[in-house]
Amino acid sequence: GYVSLTLMSGPGSENFGVANMHTEIQQKLDPSLVGTLQHRFMQKKKNIKSEINWSIYRCNFAPGFEDLFNQGVLSGLYDPDNHVG
DSSP: OOOOSOEEEOSOGGGHHHHHHHHHHHHHHOGGGTTOOOEEEOOTTTTHHHHHHHHHHHHHHHHHHHHHHHHHHHTTSOOTTOOOO
């Protein structure tokens, strides 16, 4: 799979979780990025195309990905109650 090098979003607080998650994924893949933020908060409406693309990606990708996780739950490979910390 692939992870984008930089992620952009509007400055709203609802995007902090996305920014933190993306940064953590990048830092796990490349330890030299520890201490950096792999997210760019855009001012005004410069991120509309990215949000449209994310919406399309979410609609097309998520259902199959969720089905894949459910297969793991049903087969006993994944336990959603077992939190790895």
